[in-house]
Amino acid sequence: MVALAIIRHNYPFSFAEHENNRLLHCYLNPDVKTICRNTAKSDVIKIYKREKENLKHDLKSITGRFCLTSDLWSSPNTDEYMVLTAHYVDEHWVLQKKVLSFCHVPPPRGGVILAERLLGLLKEWGIEKRVFTITLDNVSYNDTLVSHLKKHRSFGPCLPYGGEFFHVCCGAHILNLIVQDGLKVINEVVYNLRESVKYVRGSDHRKLRFAQCLSELPFLTSNKVRQDVPTRWNSTYLMIETCLKYRDAFSHLSRIDKYFLNCPSEEEWERVEKISRVLKPFYDITKLFSGTNYPTANLYFHCVWKIQLRIMEQLEDDDAIIRAMANEMKEKFDKYWEYYSPVLSFAVILDPRYKLQCVEFCYSKLYKQEAISTAANLRDTLYGIFEEYKNSTSDICNVVEVASSSGGVRGHYVRHDDFSSFETYTSQVIGSDSSKSQLDLYLEETRLDHRLHEDLNVMGYWKSHSNRFPELSLMARDILSIPITTVASESAFSIGGRILDKFRSSLLPQTAEALLCARDWLYGVLAVHDFEEESLVEDFGNLCLSQSSSFVDED
Structure with a gap:
């Protein structure tokens, strides 16, 4: 419990030895055996290793691809750290974000060296062959990093659509x-x-x-x-x-x-x-x-x-x-x-409230005569990506079972295994009798009214339609989970700045990583209250009331 408190609240390891903390424990149990800072540190490392193995196990069960964000951060003692964050959709069709690494990166730090470091981390987590995109800021060495990864023989060939959409520039x-x-x-x-x-x-x-x-x-x-x-x-x-x-x-x-x-x-x-x-x-x-x-x-x-x-x-x-x-x-x-315009366009096409008509409408306001051809090019590319997903999905039934297993129970009646594959059977029969693909059927269906479905959970929509559109739902799940910014990585830096502050600047890199990653896995990155913003605001409310009162008194 002491180690968890240290992880959650960024306490120093000496917190375990603080006199009043020990007095509190003794008050609750006079026979308690208090621990020292070294024991607390050892417990933090144990928790980190345990949670890392749990997360590795969870990631193996993910059927979709992983989208990444990464960035570099300089600590108070000028050590550089690289954070790697994975974004994915879990078995319940909920978008997740997990910090995979917060590692020290000694000089030199060129694009090729960072690419090799990144690839090593992906292999350690066992997801190097299941990456979809990586979102990076516009620093020049990132172009080299992306180019090296795309050419790497153990990584590049595994990227969808030849890696054309692998690199996403940070929109922020x-x-x-x-x-x-x-x-x-x-x-x-x-x-x-x-x-x-x-x-x-x-x-x-x-x-x-x-x-x-x-x-x-x-x-x-x-x-x-x-x-x-x-x-x-x-x-x-x-x-x-x-x-x-x-x-x-x-x-x-x-x-x-x-x-x-x-x-x-x-x-x-x-x-x-x-x-x-x-x-x-x-x-x-x-x-x-x-x-x-x-x-x-x-x-x-x-x-x-x-x-x-x-x-x-x-x-x-x-x-x-x-x-x-x-x-x-x-x-x-x-x-x-x-x-990043194609990625945003694909994502809105896969929103059942908008589809291709939305892209055509929006482009007509911007590009006039070129709008139809631009939208047509996007449509053709989307079909190309879908063909890849269709060809790479060898066992549709397994995918559907995973997707439908978390769908919940309606009413009091449960259809058991005898009927569980009916939807899969009908989708395959329809597919074999029709020349139309899942993407054709989706695009031709009437759009949902965006005014009536303003708060639509788009992941929930694709979860509920995963039986009808098995491969298309997988593609939608991956595209919709693409992070458009590196904000997730920057949020980790705000926590890193509290772990490696001027009072703890000599903390070992491995210990800093254990503290930050364990906090993310156990509690997420908590919102940080910005007191600086508050200091910029002047509230004249009370002064205005006093002025109004003085006017009344004068009357």
Whole structure:
């Protein structure tokens, strides 16, 4: 129990020897034999090894493929660590995420060396022949890493569709680059907003004056003003949103306070409103990327499409500065879009609410005449991937039994083995009598109304249709589990930073890995409260109430 507490709460091993901790144990049981830090450490390693074997056993039973994310992190003492995370769908058709390794990577750290290290880890876990994709950020050595893996004779030939979709660029990094390029063009407007927020937070006297301006605004439900962190564009967006709410208050303050010099002009306020509309879909998808629950890949397509649509709209804007911003963003968007657009498109096609018609509709808004041919190319590629899945599935019955075994029991009547393979039999008969494939049948069926099925669990849909579409459901399961970002790996780094902080920087790499991986396997990566974000928000609510009260007293 002491070892589990150390793992879960990032306590030092000396926690086992803390006087009050021992007093507590003695209070509960006067005959207790307390343990030392070395025993606690030994217990942590035992737990790690036990859970690793359990996870290895579980991974062997997974019928689908594994999608990976990986990234490098530098500890406080500048040691580099590589985290490897596996994403997969378990036997209950639930998307899972497990950290497989948090290993020290000594120099040199070129792409080829990292590729060999990665391959060694995959072999250790026994999944090297069952990998589908790997999601990496856009550091140059990752291109070498991917190229080496695809050419490796024991790895490359096992990748689906010749490894064409093996490498997925981290969407969060790409979107960050796009937004940062756009914000550079409108830096002066953003600067004025930032300085305005700093000004009203600068002293108690200024806060009172601004609270007076806020209290005169009608229908105001919140009085929180947010400052941004310039290096985090999403916090800049939140600052812009709150400033727009208080536009009239800032303007009024500029009229009554001669020292307030950074209030945006009317033209700049109009520009800020347009900027906010452009950044809204970026912010929405960033929230999706950063969630503690890692969503299925079908949820990203619409967000990315809205981003592209907003950029295209701003290219026609009357404001030259907005057009310049849109041009910068489009140039960066076009550079990276080709790397992950097929994956997002495949995922939304395999969402029964949207299918191919959604891709055709969205592309028609962007590419006009080329929309049909672009969608047709995606369709042909999807059929090519499906043919691979169909040819590689040698024993459909076994797959269906695994998929249906977790389907639950309806009512009180259970069909036993005598009738269990009926659905498999009918699907095979239909397949033999018809020239249409499972993918044909799926695409031709009427779409589910997305308005009535807004909260559809897409994995649940494919689980319930795995008897009708045995190979197609396996393909859908793998594609929908592709992580579009390396956020899962970065979450592990936030825990790594608490394990290897400045007080424990000499911890052995093997011990650090045991602590981090065991925590992930036993408890998951818990959400970390961001106190820095709280410090950026100023709540003028109480001051506004006091101002309102003073007005009542005067009356």
